[in-house]
Amino acid sequence: MQQTNRAPVITNKDFFIRKITREILSGKWNPGDKLPSEREFASELGMGKTVVHSAFEKLASMGLVDIKPQSGIYVADYMKTGNIETLNAIVQLNGNELSKEVTTGILDLRLAIEGMAFRALAQCRSEEDIAYLRSVTEDIRKCSRGIGLEELAERFFVWHREICILSGKNILTLFMNTTHDVSIAFWVNYLRMYGTSFAIDRLERFIDLIEARDGGGAYNLLAEGIEDYLERLEEQTL
Amino acid sequence: MQQTNRAPVITNKDFFIRKITREILSGKWNPGDKLPSEREFASELGMGKTVVHSAFEKLASMGLVDIKPQSGIYVADYMKTGNIETLNAIVQLNGNELSKEVTTGILDLRLAIEGMAFRALAQCRSEEDIAYLRSVTEDIRKCSRGIGLEELAERFFVWHREICILSGKNILTLFMNTTHDVSIAFWVNYLRMYGTSFAIDRLERFIDLIEARDGGGAYNLLAEGIEDYLERLEEQTL
DNA sequence: ATAACTAAGCTGGTCGGACCAGTAAACCCT
DNA sequence: AGGGTTTACTGGTCCGACCAGCTTAGTTAT
Structure with a gap:
């Protein structure tokens, strides 16, 4: 029997993206809030900084965070500055x-x-x-x-x-x-x-x-x- | 004198994204063509595989390439399957x-x-x-x-x-x-x-x-x- | 006391190399 | 010549070290 099903493997990156997406859309963080640094997330969750960084790049393209280099990562005012991908994220979260x-x-x-x-x-x-x-x-x-x-x-x-x-x-x-x-x-x-x-x-x-x-x-x-x-x-x- | 200008530094990633974008939109590669592997690009241009991979992720989100895991990266039929980001890329290339x-x-x-x-x-x-x-x-x-x-x-x-x-x-x-x-x-x-x-x-x-x-x-x-x-x-x- | 300067410690961003899990083609045995 | 196995190669993930620039704490000179 051939298994063509896509692997349901949740990678660290995917897990992290979902986690932050949920937290932002649920209101745990508010627009303008400064998030902990990539390093803090990485060490706390036991993953590499590259993974966290890559995840934040995705979250930025989804319009959920603003990345300010050499400063920090801030929760975006996504209802004002978001795009279609933001909408996709919202729709997905609502099943x-x-x-x-x-x-x-x-x-x-x-x-x-x-x-x-x-x-x-x-x-x-x-x-x-x-x-x-x-x-x-x-x-x-x-x-x-x-x-x-x-x-x-x-x-x-x-x-x-x-x-x-x-x-x-x-x-x-x-x-x-x-x-x-x-x-x-x-x-x-x-x-x-x-x-x-x-x-x-x-x-x-x-x-x-x-x-x-x-x-x-x-x-x-x-x-x-x-x-x-x-x-x-x-x-x-x- | 304070220099508030955003750094005109072209990172390897940006350079690579522009290079491939230009090559695809100019017709050097055609839809369906299989591109060289990430490793080949990386070693040829003297950059890390992570950077090349990250660049291709961006190019995929721009609708310019299709990434088939464990197989290769193919030039997308971007006029059929592209999105607004593809349009942005086209407009940018035309100055x-x-x-x-x-x-x-x-x-x-x-x-x-x-x-x-x-x-x-x-x-x-x-x-x-x-x-x-x-x-x-x-x-x-x-x-x-x-x-x-x-x-x-x-x-x-x-x-x-x-x-x-x-x-x-x-x-x-x-x-x-x-x-x-x-x-x-x-x-x-x-x-x-x-x-x-x-x-x-x-x-x-x-x-x-x-x-x-x-x-x-x-x-x-x-x-x-x-x-x-x-x-x-x-x-x-x- | 205050202002200006300096240095240390942060930040995101980059990088290369190691490892994984699949594909696909080359290979060998029948 | 056909079928099953192996092997090389693919994208994907992950790590830890390094880089450059912003921020802030500290220090010095006024």
């Missing part, structure tokens, strides 16, 4: 549960990004584009029962990213990828709420509209879908 | 010059993000918010002659980010920060094109509209400004 506020924000952005892509693609689409999208969609339908929800969410993300790629607007693709992690969390939620077959049917309706060069129609379908999702979410929380 | 396509994409996104923020803030703004925005704007006007264009661009970025912060929609702030680098490149261009005083006047018009709780008006002002900018850009390139 991939998205708050309503985050969901709304993400969906509005998605509407802006994908709406543009839909319009552009509807204008420039070739026969090959349509055939390719249909084959990808068929693939998703085929394997939809055999794979986990998270993997299926990834497929949906890739499908929508494909729209951006085919539209020829490279920037949209790059933005789309930036929202990858939170998008996955969203799709898992979506698929749980509407069911797989309903979601796949929608993909096919999108393709039909693009084939008919009806960019506005595709945009509206997307907008309606988002609106309906937010309404359902509203009902759910009541 | 902060933005292509028309990138500019259009960025501005559409900004309209989506800031438009939302303007509407929200117009509804919930307090007297303190208005007073604060006015004081920030006054600060910009005061120091506008004494500082460089890039620093001024940073001030404009912070002003618009402040709109997101005050609107209470945290997600918008995080998205806004994500576009920081390309936004700065945009603002430098904008200030060069319209002049400083015109740009500051516009900030004050925004404040007036928010004070009057006219979110739609602020949105329109933003939309018109963007439209005009793109038209000018069009003329310029002809």
Whole structure:
């Protein structure tokens, strides 16, 4: 039996990153606080300074700490100066549960990004584009029962990213990828709420509209879908 | 004489990151190509493997390479799988010059993000918010002659980010920060094109509209400004 | 007593070499 | 020629020593 599973080994570095992330997001440290030095953490937790340093580099790129060379490491005002990676960290800590506020924000952005892509693609689409999208969609339908929800969410993300790629607007693709992690969390939620077959049917309706060069129609379908999702979410929380 | 200038010291890590970035973006390596091993780079350039490894971690987060553990490091298909950091790298390599396509994409996104923020803030703004925005704007006007264009661009970025912060929609702030680098490149261009005083006047018009709780008006002002900018850009390139 | 200067002790950052756990290709035996 | 084993090589982790610059405590000169 071949074991292709990724090792669930928690390295010192990962452990440390999670520990500090949790402590900062839970409010144990406050923005502006000066953290103990890398050396103190290293000796206290029995690991090398390089490991601690490398972990702090990651935490800085996540927008959770500010590193001031030759001075110290300070907790960042992450809600002010954070970026998408900060959001990813917050979402992960909440067990991939998205708050309503985050969901709304993400969906509005998605509407802006994908709406543009839909319009552009509807204008420039070739026969090959349509055939390719249909084959990808068929693939998703085929394997939809055999794979986990998270993997299926990834497929949906890739499908929508494909729209951006085919539209020829490279920037949209790059933005789309930036929202990858939170998008996955969203799709898992979506698929749980509407069911797989309903979601796949929608993909096919999108393709039909693009084939008919009806960019506005595709945009509206997307907008309606988002609106309906937010309404359902509203009902759910009541 | 005190030297407060940030050290222009190029570390081995930075040097290596730039070198590989340049080589990949210039097409010396193509997507899918397998790069030499970390050890080869390290010994060839006379630096430690830790440094090379750390640099490749950064390059991976920039979306320029795919690291396959126990196998090798491969050049990524960065236009497909890249993110905003990839865009930053591309913009930086071009000397902060933005292509028309990138500019259009960025501005559409900004309209989506800031438009939302303007509407929200117009509804919930307090007297303190208005007073604060006015004081920030006054600060910009005061120091506008004494500082460089890039620093001024940073001030404009912070002003618009402040709109997101005050609107209470945290997600918008995080998205806004994500576009920081390309936004700065945009603002430098904008200030060069319209002049400083015109740009500051516009900030004050925004404040007036928010004070009057006219979110739609602020949105329109933003939309018109963007439209005009793109038209000018069009003329310029002809 | 106060101001200015100096030196020591911090800080993050770099570095190279050792070790680990997997991959993948070369190898040998059948 | 085919199949199983070995071995070289990969990225990933970790350590402890070293570096340069900031900060502060200490000292000296005014």
